[in-house]
Amino acid sequence: MKRVLGISALLLVLLTSCDSIFNRHLIKDSSKRKEIHEQFLDRVKLVESYDSTILTIINSELTTKEREAFEFLYAYMPLSDLAMHSPEYVLKNARLALKTQKEFRWARKAPADIFLHFVLPYRVNNEYTDNAREVFFEELRDRLKGMDAYQAALEVNYWCHEKVTYQSTDERTCGPLTAVKSAFGRCGEESTFAVAAYRSVGIPARQVYTPRWAHTDDNHAWVEVYVDGKWHFLGACEPEPELDRGWFAGPAKRAMMTRTFVFGKYDGPEEKLNQTRFFTEINLMPNYAPTRQLEVTVLDMSGNPVADANVEFQLYNYAEFYPIAKLQTNSKGKCKLTTGVGDLMIWASKNGKYAFEKADRTQDTITLTLSDKVPSTNRTLRLVPPDEQPIANVDSKKSEEHDKRIKHGNDLRNRYIKTFIDSSTAANLAMEKGISISETWSYLSKSRGNWNEIYSFIKNLDAKDVTVGMAMLATLREKDFRDVTAKVLADHLACVDSFPALLDNKDLVDFDRYVLSPRIGREFITPWRSFLQSAFSFEEIGFFRNNPQNIAKWLNEFITLDIESNYYRVPLSPESVYQIRHADAYSLSIFFVAACRSFGIPARLEPTSKKPQFLMNGMWIYADVKGINAEETTQPLTGTLTISIDPNSAVDNPKYYKHFTIARFENGKYNTLDFEYSDKFNQFPTSLELPEGLYRIIAANRDKSGAVSCKIYHVEVESDKGQNISIEFPSTNIVLRNNHTISTDVTLPLVGGEKSIEQLTGSSPAIIAIINPLSEPTRHLLNDLSQLNKELEAIPVAIVCAKEKAISELSLENVFGGKDYPQNTLLGVDSSGKFEESVIQSLGEDAVYPIVIVVSHDGSILYNSSGYSINQGDKILSILKQ
Known part of the structure; x- marks a missing residue:
C-alpha cells in the first residue's frame, strides 16, 4: 500500500511540475515556436543597444514555458512597449500569467492558443500599461476560491464594478491602475481595465469594439470572456446576473462591425480583417447581429478586374464616412466582408485611381470602376442602419440579489471616493501658497485618487516658482491630473528656464501653451525636458535654436520611421524615441515638439492636422519631418473658404462632428480635419484659411430611427483666392405627435x-x-x-x-x-x-x-x-x- 502511495505522490509531482515532460511547451506547434523565436531575435537587436539586461535574461535559467512566454511577448509587442518597458517587466508579466495555471483550474483547461493570445499579453489595446496584473491577481485570488469558471467570470465583473464606473473622458486611454485610482473611465477604459482583471486570474478575455455605431453617433467597447469552451460577452464594470447580458445587447444587434485586435499571429476560426507579422484583427459580427456577406468587385475603365486595390467599407458616423474595415482585392478584383444589414459607402483606390459608391443594405454585391478623376460630385444620400431586433428578458429571480450587489458595489466605490481631498483642505493649501482658491480646488478635485501628487507639487513650490508652477498646471488636460506625478511636473518646472524662450513679443499665453506646457498630444507625460536637454550638447542645442528645421533634419538622419510595428498607436515618449531610434510618425511629431520646447522654441501639433509646427517671426511653420509633411513646401499655400448656411436648412445651429465635417483630399483619400474644439463655427457665415486643395463637406441630419439624410459638397480651395459655399442640412422624419x-x-x-x-x-x-x-x-x-x-x-x-x-x-x-x-x-x-x-x-x-x-x-x-x-x-x- 505504501509503495502505491509513493508512486502516486511521485506521479502527482511530475504532473504538476510547470516544466514536466507531459506539459513542457507553452506553444505546442514547433513551426510556430520557430517563427516566434526568429522574430524575437530581430526584436532583441533593437533593445540590446540601449538595455543589455535583455541578454542577461536570455542567458539565465528559465523554464521552457517562461522562455516561450517571454519570447512570444517580445516577438509581437508594439514598438511603444519595446521602447518603454524593461525586460524585467516583460518577464515578470510572463511569470504572473503562467502562475494562473497553477492557481486556477480554468487557466489550466484553456486551449493553448487561447491562453497564449488572450491571457498571456499584458496589453489590451492602446492604454498605458502598468503593474495591474500583479495588483489584481493578489486582490482577486482569494475571492475566487471554490468557484467554477462561470461564477468567477461573473464575480470578477462585480469586483470591477466596485472599482470603476462610467464617465466620458478624452481619447487618451489611461492604464488599469489609473482607472481604479480615478474610480471612473469611458467604455474603452472600463473594458481595458476589465480585460486586464480577467487575464490577471487566468480567464481568457478580449476587448470587443464597435468602431462606430450605425444608428447613433458614438462607438462602444465591451468584453468577451472564454468560459467552458465558448466566448461570452458582458458589459465591463456593468455586472449582470448572467453572462451574455448588457444594455448594449440591443444596439449591438444593429451594429455593422464588431472586432478585436489580437496580440500576435492568431489563427482562430473568426474571419480575419487584417493580419500582419505583429497582430491579427478579427471580425466578431456573427456573435452579435444578423449579417450578410458584402462582396465588392473593383474594375478598371476597360472592365478588367483590379487586383490589390484598397477597399474601405465606410460607415456614416459623427458626420463623416468612417472606415470600419479595410481590405484588398484578390486576383479577380474581389473582396468580401461579413457585416451588418445596413447601408455603407465603399471607397476603392489604387495607383491614383478612385471610385466611391453607396452599397445599399439590400445588396450583397457591388461593382466599382476606378477612374483617374477624384470623386468630387455633389450628392444627396439617405443612409439606413440595420433594423432593431428583439432581445431576451433577464431572469427576474436573480434580480433581487443582483440589485443588492450593485448597491453594495456603489457603496464601496463611494466610500473610496470620500478619501479624495476636500475643498477646505484645498483652500488651506491655496491660502498658504497665496494662490487662487478656486484654481487650486479645480486642479485637486480633477486629480481624484491622484490628489496627493498634485497636492505635493503645489505644496513644494518655492515662492519664486509659484506663478509659473500654477501656469503649468493650467496647461494640463483633465485626465493629466489623474496620472501625472509630482516628480515629473517638478522636473519640467526646474528645466523650463534652461534656455530663453524664442518669443518675439514675449506673449505669456504663447509661452505657457507652446513652451511651458508638458502636454503635447495624446501621449503620457514623461520628464522629457531634462532628458533632451542632457541628451544633446550645448553646441547641438544652439544649432537647433538657430533653425528648428535642424531638429527635423536630425530626426530624418538618426531615427528610422516605422509605419508597421506600433500597431496600437500608443505614442512613444521622446526619451524612448531617442533611445530606440525607431518611431511611428505621430511619435516623431511628439518628439519634434518636445525637443523644441526643451530648447525654448515655441512648438505645437497643428490643431486640425496634428502635424508638428514651430513659431518663428509670428508665423507657424511646418517641420519638415519625413513621413509626416507631404507638402512640397514647409509653409503650404493657402486660400480662404467661406461657409454659410442655406436659409432652408433644417438645422439652425449646426455642430462640428454632430451635423457636419470638412475633409481634405490628401494621400489618396479624404481626411477629416479636426475642428472639434474650434470656435470657428460659433456663428455663420464663417471663413477658414486652408491649404490649397480639394475639400469635401458632409452636411447631415439623423432622425429618430437612426437613418441619416446627408448632402455631400465638394469645393476646390486655391491659393490667395476666396471660395464661398452655402450648405443645407436636410430635414428628418421626426414626428411631432405619436398618438x-x-x-x-x-x-x-x-x-x-x-x-x-x-x-x-x-x-x-x-x-x-x-x-x-x-x-x-x-x-x-x-x-x-x-x-x-x-x-x-x-x-x-x-x-x-x-x-x-x-x-x-x-x-x-x-x-x-x-x-x-x-x-x-x-x-x-x-x-x-x-x-x-x-x-x-x-x-x-x-x-x-x-x-x-x-x-x-x-x-x-x-x-x-x-x-x-x-x-x-x-x-x-x-x-x-x-
Whole structure:
C-alpha cells in the first residue's frame, strides 16, 4: 500500500511540475515556436543597444514555458512597449500569467492558443500599461476560491464594478491602475481595465469594439470572456446576473462591425480583417447581429478586374464616412466582408485611381470602376442602419440579489471616493501658497485618487516658482491630473528656464501653451525636458535654436520611421524615441515638439492636422519631418473658404462632428480635419484659411430611427483666392405627435412631494426621464441635458430614478456628476415602480433605461425614446421648437 502511495505522490509531482515532460511547451506547434523565436531575435537587436539586461535574461535559467512566454511577448509587442518597458517587466508579466495555471483550474483547461493570445499579453489595446496584473491577481485570488469558471467570470465583473464606473473622458486611454485610482473611465477604459482583471486570474478575455455605431453617433467597447469552451460577452464594470447580458445587447444587434485586435499571429476560426507579422484583427459580427456577406468587385475603365486595390467599407458616423474595415482585392478584383444589414459607402483606390459608391443594405454585391478623376460630385444620400431586433428578458429571480450587489458595489466605490481631498483642505493649501482658491480646488478635485501628487507639487513650490508652477498646471488636460506625478511636473518646472524662450513679443499665453506646457498630444507625460536637454550638447542645442528645421533634419538622419510595428498607436515618449531610434510618425511629431520646447522654441501639433509646427517671426511653420509633411513646401499655400448656411436648412445651429465635417483630399483619400474644439463655427457665415486643395463637406441630419439624410459638397480651395459655399442640412422624419397619451392625474414620486403630470407641465411641455443613474446610456442623456441647460432653463424637467436604482447620496449634483443641469429640474425616486408602469402602459411597449418622454399639459406624449441614444438633447430640443 505504501509503495502505491509513493508512486502516486511521485506521479502527482511530475504532473504538476510547470516544466514536466507531459506539459513542457507553452506553444505546442514547433513551426510556430520557430517563427516566434526568429522574430524575437530581430526584436532583441533593437533593445540590446540601449538595455543589455535583455541578454542577461536570455542567458539565465528559465523554464521552457517562461522562455516561450517571454519570447512570444517580445516577438509581437508594439514598438511603444519595446521602447518603454524593461525586460524585467516583460518577464515578470510572463511569470504572473503562467502562475494562473497553477492557481486556477480554468487557466489550466484553456486551449493553448487561447491562453497564449488572450491571457498571456499584458496589453489590451492602446492604454498605458502598468503593474495591474500583479495588483489584481493578489486582490482577486482569494475571492475566487471554490468557484467554477462561470461564477468567477461573473464575480470578477462585480469586483470591477466596485472599482470603476462610467464617465466620458478624452481619447487618451489611461492604464488599469489609473482607472481604479480615478474610480471612473469611458467604455474603452472600463473594458481595458476589465480585460486586464480577467487575464490577471487566468480567464481568457478580449476587448470587443464597435468602431462606430450605425444608428447613433458614438462607438462602444465591451468584453468577451472564454468560459467552458465558448466566448461570452458582458458589459465591463456593468455586472449582470448572467453572462451574455448588457444594455448594449440591443444596439449591438444593429451594429455593422464588431472586432478585436489580437496580440500576435492568431489563427482562430473568426474571419480575419487584417493580419500582419505583429497582430491579427478579427471580425466578431456573427456573435452579435444578423449579417450578410458584402462582396465588392473593383474594375478598371476597360472592365478588367483590379487586383490589390484598397477597399474601405465606410460607415456614416459623427458626420463623416468612417472606415470600419479595410481590405484588398484578390486576383479577380474581389473582396468580401461579413457585416451588418445596413447601408455603407465603399471607397476603392489604387495607383491614383478612385471610385466611391453607396452599397445599399439590400445588396450583397457591388461593382466599382476606378477612374483617374477624384470623386468630387455633389450628392444627396439617405443612409439606413440595420433594423432593431428583439432581445431576451433577464431572469427576474436573480434580480433581487443582483440589485443588492450593485448597491453594495456603489457603496464601496463611494466610500473610496470620500478619501479624495476636500475643498477646505484645498483652500488651506491655496491660502498658504497665496494662490487662487478656486484654481487650486479645480486642479485637486480633477486629480481624484491622484490628489496627493498634485497636492505635493503645489505644496513644494518655492515662492519664486509659484506663478509659473500654477501656469503649468493650467496647461494640463483633465485626465493629466489623474496620472501625472509630482516628480515629473517638478522636473519640467526646474528645466523650463534652461534656455530663453524664442518669443518675439514675449506673449505669456504663447509661452505657457507652446513652451511651458508638458502636454503635447495624446501621449503620457514623461520628464522629457531634462532628458533632451542632457541628451544633446550645448553646441547641438544652439544649432537647433538657430533653425528648428535642424531638429527635423536630425530626426530624418538618426531615427528610422516605422509605419508597421506600433500597431496600437500608443505614442512613444521622446526619451524612448531617442533611445530606440525607431518611431511611428505621430511619435516623431511628439518628439519634434518636445525637443523644441526643451530648447525654448515655441512648438505645437497643428490643431486640425496634428502635424508638428514651430513659431518663428509670428508665423507657424511646418517641420519638415519625413513621413509626416507631404507638402512640397514647409509653409503650404493657402486660400480662404467661406461657409454659410442655406436659409432652408433644417438645422439652425449646426455642430462640428454632430451635423457636419470638412475633409481634405490628401494621400489618396479624404481626411477629416479636426475642428472639434474650434470656435470657428460659433456663428455663420464663417471663413477658414486652408491649404490649397480639394475639400469635401458632409452636411447631415439623423432622425429618430437612426437613418441619416446627408448632402455631400465638394469645393476646390486655391491659393490667395476666396471660395464661398452655402450648405443645407436636410430635414428628418421626426414626428411631432405619436398618438400616445398619459393621464394627467398620474403622479411623479418627486423629492419633496408628489406632482401630477398636469402640475408639472403647466403651460409648457415637460421632459421626464426614468433612469438608472449609473448606466452608460443614462450618463449620455444627462450629459446632453447638461450641455443644453441654458436652452432648457424654462422647461420643466423631472429626473426619476427607477425602482432599486437610486444612488445612496441622492441629489441632482450627484446624479449629474457635478455638471450643470436645467434650472427647472426636479428629482424623484420611483420606489414602488408604479410611475414606470404608467409610462410603459401609455407607450404600449417594453422599454429600457433611460425612458424619456416629452409630455404636454393635456397628457399628449410628443416624443418618447428608450435606451441608448446619443444627442438626445438635440432631438428633444427639436420637438420643443416644433
